[in-house]
């Protein structure tokens with residue numbers, strides 16, 4: 001069993017327990033949220049922004065502890081002041097040390113799109129994502145049958161949430177892309193070996209249809225890589241570890257984004 005299968009099996013159990021503890025009845029058209037979502041897609045396409053989705057990640061299966069006592073308030077504000085386009089908040093507790101409260105804190109202190117980064121397998125988690133202040137959810141192609149993924153995507157959209165569809169290869173992309181998905185993320189991390197290879201983003205870029213916003217995820221540690229990925233058509237860059245391994249992640253993000261802007265300016269001057 002690879003790590004994703006293990007996480008997903010655990011997630012089904014966790015959601016079943018939560019449903020029992022805090023039941024929510026889903027009756028058709030009975031859910032209505034007054035607060036509109038902020039569009040992750042729109043923010044990623046804004047030319048004045050870096051395209052970076054800066055992640056808060058306390059630990060991970062591949063790295064173990066990264067920054068377990070991070071201040072979500074200070075880091076999320078700092079990320080946005082540094083020029084991030086959006087935030088990604090890992091709310092999975094067992095494998096990533098996150099919690100829903102991390103997202104509510106980030107929501108309280110920031111006006112920006114927030115990706116609720118979790119392993120979504122059930123409508124219950126989508127209602128939860130919206131209730132705690134998320135603007136977008138992640139759906140992982142490798143974790144869901146394509147018909148089920150489509151149902152969950154449609155449900156998320158009905159609540160105003162955007163969907164980031166994560167793929168690891170062309171087959172997943174071809175099978176899972178549907179009309180409810182506007183953002184596709186290529187995960188550069190091989191979940192069997194944990195190795196990251198941004199070559200995968202370059203390879204898959206050509207297969208992602210025009211009009212879909214492209215995000216490169218994981219293993220991004222060099223500002224120059226973002227410039228090259230932008231050239232290949234990517235609008236978004238999901239970055240966790242590169243920032244979180246610094247004791248002040250927001251400081252690492254500021255230095256990274258400053259370098260990115262310098263490289264972008266240099267490229268414009270040369271062109």
Ligand SMILES: O=C(O)c1ccccc1NCC(=O)[C@H](O)[C@H](O)COP(=O)(O)O
Nearest residue numbers: 060061062217218219220238239240241
């Ligand atoms: O990061 C892991 O070890 C991991 C293992 C199993 C499933 C998912 C995992 N990571 C989730 C992510 O998608 C990353 O946190 C995100 O793309 C940022 O990656 P990075 O910049 O490499 O921290």
